[in-house]
Amino acid sequence: MVKTFRQAFRVKCAYRANSFLYALKQIPILKKAIPQEAYSVPVLKVLAVIAFAIWEIGLTFAPKAFYLGGIVLAPSISIADRYELRIPAQQVFLHILVLLTAAGGIINNKLLNSTKLAHYTVSLLRMDAKRYTLSDFVYQQIRFFAGFLPFTLLFGRLAKVPLWLCLLLPFSVVGSKLIGGAFDLFCEKRFGIVPEEGKMSFASTLFALLMLCSAFIPPLLGFVIPQAVSTVVLLAMIPLGILCIRPVWAFSSLGYKTLTNRLQVSAMNQMNNAKANAKKNAEKNISADPNVTSSKSGFEFLNELFVKRHSRILWSTTEKIALIVGCIILGILIVVLRFPDTRPGINAFLMTKLPLLWFILYALNRGMSFTQACYMNCDHALLTYPFCKKPGSILRLFRIRLREISKINAVPAAILGCGAALLLALSGGTDNPLNYAVLIVAPLAVSMFFSIHYLMLYYLFQPYTVGSEMRGGPYTLISGGTYFVCYMMMQVKLPTLMFGLMCILFCVCYCLIAYALVYKFAPKTFKLRS
Amino acid sequence: MKFVISHLSKHFEKKEVLRDIDFAFEDGKIYGLLGRNGAGKTTLFNCINGDLKSDGGTFSLEENGQLRPMKSDDIGYVLSTPTVPEFLTGREFLKFFIDINRERIPQTAEPDAYFDYVSIAPDDRDKLLKDYSHGMKNKMQMIVNIISEPNLLLLDEPLTSLDVVVAEEMKALLRTQKQGKIVILSTHILDLALDLCDEIVLLNHGILEPVDKSNLDSQGFREKIIEALREEDHG
Numbered sequence: 055m056v057k058t059f060r061q062a063f064r065v066k067c068a069y070r071a072n073s074f075l076y077a078l079k080q081i082p083i084l085k086k087a088i089p090q091e092a093y094s095v096p097v098l099k100v101l102a103v104i105a106f107a108i109w110e111i112g113l114t115f116a117p118k119a120f121y122l123g124g125i126v127l128a129p130s131i132s133i134a135d136r137y138e139l140r141i142p143a144q145q146v147f148l149h150i151l152v153l154l155t156a157a158g159g160i161i162n163n164k165l166l167n168s169t170k171l172a173h174y175t176v177s178l179l180r181m182d183a184k185r186y187t188l189s190d191f192v193y194q195q196i197r198f199f200a201g202f203l204p205f206t207l208l209f210g211r212l213a214k215v216p217l218w219l220c221l222l223l224p225f226s227v228v229g230s231k232l233i234g235g236a237f238d239l240f241c242e243k244r245f246g247i248v249p250e251e252g253k254m255s256f257a258s259t260l261f262a263l264l265m266l267c268s269a270f271i272p273p274l275l276g277f278v279i280p281q282a283v284s285t286v287v288l289l290a291m292i293p294l295g296i297l298c299i300r301p302v303w304a305f306s307s308l309g310y311k312t313l314t315n316r317l318q319v320s321a322m323n324q325m326n327n328a329k330a331n332a333k334k335n336a337e338k339n340i341s342a343d344p345n346v347t348s349s350k351s352g353f354e355f356l357n358e359l360f361v362k363r364h365s366r367i368l369w370s371t372t373e374k375i376a377l378i379v380g381c382i383i384l385g386i387l388i389v390v391l392r393f394p395d396t397r398p399g400i401n402a403f404l405m406t407k408l409p410l411l412w413f414i415l416y417a418l419n420r421g422m423s424f425t426q427a428c429y430m431n432c433d434h435a436l437l438t439y440p441f442c443k444k445p446g447s448i449l450r451l452f453r454i455r456l457r458e459i460s461k462i463n464a465v466p467a468a469i470l471g472c473g474a475a476l477l478l479a480l481s482g483g484t485d486n487p488l489n490y491a492v493l494i495v496a497p498l499a500v501s502m503f504f505s506i507h508y509l510m511l512y513y514l515f516q517p518y519t520v521g522s523e524m525r526g527g528p529y530t531l532i533s534g535g536t537y538f539v540c541y542m543m544m545q546v547k548l549p550t551l552m553f554g555l556m557c558i559l560f561c562v563c564y565c566l567i568a569y570a571l572v573y574k575f576a577p578k579t580f581k582l583r584s
Numbered sequence: 585m586k587f588v589i590s591h592l593s594k595h596f597e598k599k600e601v602l603r604d605i606d607f608a609f610e611d612g613k614i615y616g617l618l619g620r621n622g623a624g625k626t627t628l629f630n631c632i633n634g635d636l637k638s639d640g641g642t643f644s645l646e647e648n649g650q651l652r653p654m655k656s657d658d659i660g661y662v663l664s665t666p667t668v669p670e671f672l673t674g675r676e677f678l679k680f681f682i683d684i685n686r687e688r689i690p691q692t693a694e695p696d697a698y699f700d701y702v703s704i705a706p707d708d709r710d711k712l713l714k715d716y717s718h719g720m721k722n723k724m725q726m727i728v729n730i731i732s733e734p735n736l737l738l739l740d741e742p743l744t745s746l747d748v749v750v751a752e753e754m755k756a757l758l759r760t761q762k763q764g765k766i767v768i769l770s771t772h773i774l775d776l777a778l779d780l781c782d783e784i785v786l787l788n789h790g791i792l793e794p795v796d797k798s799n800l801d802s803q804g805f806r807e808k809i810i811e812a813l814r815e816e817d818h819g
Contacts, residue, residue: 089597089598090597090598090599337670337714340670340671340712340714342712344710351679351683352680352683352684353684355676355679355680355683356669356672356680359671359672359676360671363671364671431669431670431671431714432669432670432671434667435667435668435669435670436669438661438663438667439661439681439728440633440656440657440659440660440661440732440734441656441657441681441684441685441732443634443656444656447684581635582635
């Protein structure tokens with residue numbers, strides 16, 4: 055088995071090193087610096103293997119530190135504080151740990167896995183499935199043990215868990231993995247079901263969710279498993295785990311091979327389907343309603359049919375969003391009218407919290423869905439025809455689409471703005487009537503910003519490949535940046551009038567610049583990517 | 585009319601895919617562009633169609649002895665995987681195409697005439713294109729290229745995944761389309777190239793080479809092509 059492990063580990067090193075070099079070559083700045091022959095340059099290979107080793111060591115310890123420190127210890131201390139130490143931190147610590155360890159044993163025991171590496175070693179390199187599976191399982195358990203030990207000691211002691219128990223906890227974790235692995239094999243033998251496939255995956259997820267909820271919700275309400283019980287359960291995992299070595303060891307070689315192959319087929323199907331699914335899902339959004347027609351011509355004809363046949367993700371969705379926004383505003387209106395003492399608070403909120411608008415409209419805007427549907431169901435085809443690649447055609451369609459997405463995004467923004475102005479009036483009003491105007495116009499301006507922003511990104515960085523995969527670095531970066539900026543806007547504290555006027559000015563300027571950029575660059579940048 | 589490629593080159597990193605290509609294609613002929621897998625056939629088409637930026641070189645059209653640069657309207661491109669806007673019906677796609685090309689192509693027939701021409705059944709004409717089969721989508725691409733009458737028609741592996749009936753229909757269609765046009769068809773299926781094409785051009789070591797058929801019978805010509813392609817291994 056040691057020999058098998060060494061061979062498999064060598065494959066793993068080569069696989070990770072090549073993946074690392076490949077990932078580096080995808081970074082634009084490094085792309086040219088790293089030669090095509092990088093995969094055969096010994097120095098680069100050694101460096102990549104070192105990077106892999108660092109990565110592997112990091113992954114052995116860092117997640118466990120985060121898990122035990124952030125997910126187990128921090129809530130334990132916080133809950134203990136909340137109950138003024140009537141519930142000791144170590145009791146909560148062990149409560150959370152025992153339930154999460156049980157969940158981990160089932161969903162993350164590392165016995166049967168559908169990694170690409172398992173596919174390469176067992177299916178392609180024809181390694182013995184049992185030897186490979188068990189050697190990898192042992193390796194993973196050593197990693198679990200090594201990764202947990204320093205942090206059960208550190209964080210366990212911080213929670214005042216006895217030292218002897220801190221030392222035994224990593225054994226319990228490994229025991230839970232053995233129990234989980236044996237349980238997987240039992241399910242396969244008895245019921246013919248395999249983890250990570252269909253129902254079993256669902257049942258495991260459900261179990262894990264149940265354990266997760268039980269780990270945190272009861273302690274918040276003051277109910278914690280007695281320390282003696284959690285200790286006994288955790289300790290019981292050790293002998294039970296030892297007992298489970300036998301069924302794991304005794305499971306037939308053919309059985310492991312069949313299981314590995316089944317998991318591979320399932321995983322490969324999922325991988326292959328991922329690409330096709332994006333396209334299929336996009337096609338599902340096309341309405342087959344035979345009554346959809348258009349009396350227009352040219353690009354207006356194309357656009358009208360596009361919008362009508364995608365109403366499910368465009369107008370229908372925006373109508374639902376508008377309805378929800380309307381209902382929320384109506385609810386607040388009723389509160390304001392029924393409970394006068396809420397008025398000063400709501401008035402103050404409206405006069406100071408306009409920056410929230412950015413995040414709200416970021417969440418509500420349809421820009422990304424619109425551009426995605428544009429590509430998947432329309433542009434990926436039109437851009438192969440010369441008549442649609444002409445600058446005039448590109449810009450014509452851009453103008454039409456901008457008009458369309460602006461209308462779609464403006465509806466919830468208008469309801470939000472008018473509702474906010476009405477709420478301001480009914481919650482005590484304001485001395486400066488300009489505030490009302492700002493509350494109505496600013497959401498419209500911000501919605502216009504999002505409309506042109508996403509359309510501009512699409513036209514300037516067309517992020518999709520011919521195979522409908524998203525691969526645009528700048529597009530992803532700016533989209534992520536947009537979320538970050540909108541999120542950070544929530545921290546801004548400025549009076550509504552000043553912030554609103556600044557927003558309107560910014561949005562107008564941004565729209566003009568974006569429009570100019572599209573006119574200048576889109577005829578060159580809006581094309582299919584290979 | 586001639587389609588002239590001058591000094592075309594394209595490389596990916598250190599690999600030179602197209603090497604200083606000089607070649608002239610004449611109208612009224614179907615050219616079979618043969619090359620082994622990875623020889624650069626699709627790269628050549630993508631460069632001609634402007635989907636891929638070439639490192640150097642020009643594409644021109646020679647009409648009445650005068651050379652002029654290629655325009656996008658000069659080119660029709662039928663991809664191996666046909667792409668059509670899935671949310672339109674076949675009829676709507678044709679209407680859209682005719683609408684926006686009305687100024688350039690004033691003389692067009694009714695959509696049904698084109699559907700009849702490529703044998704798309706009346707029941708299928710008002711179906712969404714997302715429900716069209718591979719062959720029907722391919723035919724829709726062909727209709728668009730028949731209507732727009734490009735001077736140069738590029739077909740990338742056009743018949744590879746079509747059933748035998750549709751493949752025969754497409755072959756017949758292509759034969760009718762060559763008059764007044766330059767048709768270049770890329771394939772790695774030798775039989776198809778010999779059956780359909782008037783000229784065979786090999787993409788060999790990044791260079792286009794015509795295969796001279798003179799004084800050779802069918803079998804001799806076939807062997808000559810295979811021999812030329814085999815030489816790549818030793819090149």
